[in-house]
Amino acid sequence: MPPFDMVRSMTGVGVDVHPCGACPVRPLTVCAVLDDEEISRLADIVQTVRVDAQHTIFSEGDPATNVFNVTSGTAKLYKLLPDGRRQITGFLFGGDFMGLSVNERYAYTAETVSATTICRFARRKLDTLMDEFPKLQRRLFSLASTELAAAQDQMLLLGRKTAREKIASFLIMLSQRAARRGQRDNPVGLPMGRADIADYLGLTTETVSRTFTQLKSSGVISLLENNRVDLIDRNAIHEIAEGV
Amino acid sequence: MPPFDMVRSMTGVGVDVHPCGACPVRPLTVCAVLDDEEISRLADIVQTVRVDAQHTIFSEGDPATNVFNVTSGTAKLYKLLPDGRRQITGFLFGGDFMGLSVNERYAYTAETVSATTICRFARRKLDTLMDEFPKLQRRLFSLASTELAAAQDQMLLLGRKTAREKIASFLIMLSQRAARRGQRDNPVGLPMGRADIADYLGLTTETVSRTFTQLKSSGVISLLENNRVDLIDRNAIHEIAEGV
DNA sequence: CGGCTGCGTTGATGTACATCAAGCTTGCGC
DNA sequence: GCGCAAGCTTGATGTACATCAACGCAGCCG
Numbered sequence: 203m204p205p206f207d208m209v210r211s212m213t214g215v216g217v218d219v220h221p222c223g224a225c226p227v228r229p230l231t232v233c234a235v236l237d238d239e240e241i242s243r244l245a246d247i248v249q250t251v252r253v254d255a256q257h258t259i260f261s262e263g264d265p266a267t268n269v270f271n272v273t274s275g276t277a278k279l280y281k282l283l284p285d286g287r288r289q290i291t292g293f294l295f296g297g298d299f300m301g302l303s304v305n306e307r308y309a310y311t312a313e314t315v316s317a318t319t320i321c322r323f324a325r326r327k328l329d330t331l332m333d334e335f336p337k338l339q340r341r342l343f344s345l346a347s348t349e350l351a352a353a354q355d356q357m358l359l360l361g362r363k364t365a366r367e368k369i370a371s372f373l374i375m376l377s378q379r380a381a382r383r384g385q386r387d388n389p390v391g392l393p394m395g396r397a398d399i400a401d402y403l404g405l406t407t408e409t410v411s412r413t414f415t416q417l418k419s420s421g422v423i424s425l426l427e428n429n430r431v432d433l434i435d436r437n438a439i440h441e442i443a444e445g446v
Numbered sequence: 447m448p449p450f451d452m453v454r455s456m457t458g459v460g461v462d463v464h465p466c467g468a469c470p471v472r473p474l475t476v477c478a479v480l481d482d483e484e485i486s487r488l489a490d491i492v493q494t495v496r497v498d499a500q501h502t503i504f505s506e507g508d509p510a511t512n513v514f515n516v517t518s519g520t521a522k523l524y525k526l527l528p529d530g531r532r533q534i535t536g537f538l539f540g541g542d543f544m545g546l547s548v549n550e551r552y553a554y555t556a557e558t559v560s561a562t563t564i565c566r567f568a569r570r571k572l573d574t575l576m577d578e579f580p581k582l583q584r585r586l587f588s589l590a591s592t593e594l595a596a597a598q599d600q601m602l603l604l605g606r607k608t609a610r611e612k613i614a615s616f617l618i619m620l621s622q623r624a625a626r627r628g629q630r631d632n633p634v635g636l637p638m639g640r641a642d643i644a645d646y647l648g649l650t651t652e653t654v655s656r657t658f659t660q661l662k663s664s665g666v667i668s669l670l671e672n673n674r675v676d677l678i679d680r681n682a683i684h685e686i687a688e689g690v
Numbered sequence: 691c692g693g694c695t696g697c698g699t700t701g702a703t704g705t706a707c708a709t710c711a712a713g714c715t716t717g718c719g720c
Numbered sequence: 721g722c723g724c725a726a727g728c729t730t731g732a733t734g735t736a737c738a739t740c741a742a743c744g745c746a747g748c749c750g
Contacts, residue, residue: 283689289602303594346590350547353597360604361648404605445527
């Protein structure tokens with residue numbers, strides 16, 4: 203599957219879904235700090251595209267010519283080892299920025315999980331705009347700081363938490379991020395499959411599955427239809443997540 | 447042990463070791479992008495301090511009033527779970543910046559490993575200076591991007607690599623960073639103890655020790671005095687690290 | 691000098707999670 | 721409606737690494 207990075211028409215990709223002015227996640231994103239005048243300058247260098255589920259946005263090693271902002275849907279970032287072992291380094295939802303860790307070449311592959319709309323910026327043009335609007339630069343720096351803190355949390359999870367604690371942490375994280383997007387924080391939807399969850403948490407699909415059933419048996423969660431999870435005892439889940 | 451964050455005189459801490467003009471790691475750090483005039487402005491808000499081994503610089507949860515730059519020695523950053531499990535999220539050597547992931551409060555504890563000299567900046571003053579020198583801001587953003595990419599590598603390591611691959615990756619990383627500082631890339635010194643290595647790689651001290659002896663037996667490394675490691679077959683180590 | 695302490699190594703055993711292997715459910719094409 | 725494929729769950733077994741336990745070897749201090 204060719205990356206759609208620079209391509210305008212290919213399977214599963216549509217262009218110009220909505221203008222920046224009508225962006226549903228503007229207050230969450232990098233755009234939050236810009237006024238209407240400045241947004242229109244940003245709009246000049248952006249292209250909003252729609253991508254179907256399970257499509258590659260860009261691949262590890264590609265020249266990093268673009269950065270992206272997810273406006274709706276779900277995407278994932280991952281790195282591979284030569285024998286196929288995979289680590290998902292992050293899931294992206296509406297409002298999330300993709301490409302902060304970029305240096306010349308993408309250090310990971312980005313793929314959609316569900317149908318997704320994203321804004322695409324040419325990096326060079328965004329750099330120019332950053333020089334013009336220092337608060338844009340400040341904003342991106344602040345986003346990078348936050349993401350760095352999240353990465354450190356994830357290291358603690360991967361290096362030191364048990365399967366049970368990992369799943370509990372994952373559910374809390376999804377719930378909190380849904381709330382930030384203005385959605386209900388319970389029940390929490392799982393747009394990604396078990397394999398993706400496993401590769402995000404450093405587990406196997408079997409262990410993920412078993413741990414869900416175990417949490418269900420102990421009464422702290424309930425598995426609903428459509429891959430949604432009811433956090434019955436949120437407090438207990440939180441304590442499990444923190445390893446108490 | 448009280449953090450020395452705001453304290454000028456306490457055990458193991460000395461002040462004003464060298465001026466910025468004579469900074470040995472200036473080309474590696476955030477300061478690389480500033481000219482002499484600008485450096486002198488930076489020097490106004492910086493304090494260079496010397497800290498003995500095994501001292502806490504700041505603790506997780508403290509108000510993040512300062513950021514730091516290590517000029518010599520070794521420090522480590524770590525997060526704890528309530529029951530004492532620990533994840534070291536990074537080691538810092540001369541030239542490394544500390545505090546990029548900071549938001550109001552420190553998200554981790556910083557401790558010296560060996561005797562260390564660090565530059566301390568008041569965050570508020572650095573923020574002001576960033577507004578004045580956009581290239582300073584750009585530089586910090588770029589450092590944050592690089593660190594984010596490193597964090598993703600570490601996630602792959604923690605989530606998907608075997609003990610053998612983790613140790614090999616660790617040695618390669620130390621070697622590359624030594625080279626970047628202008629030091630020899632072989633043999634590589636291990637200023638930290640086995641327990642620190644274990645908590646960085648998500649292992650136990652026993653497994654770290656066994657894995658070192660195993661790598662020694664297979665002839666790719668040799669353990670020298672003073673906790674130094676000779677990378678005999680660098681190529682083999684690289685391949686082990688990448689999981690080939 | 692001798693005993694103590696901290697750290698690293700090595701050995702014996704245990705276990706959380708991986709691996710291997712079926713079933714089960716759901717959705718889709720024909 | 722039937723057959724098939726893909727994904728989830730559950731069970732049996734294996735194993736990499738953790739845990740528990742000695743032991744060796746400096747460095748240090750009395």
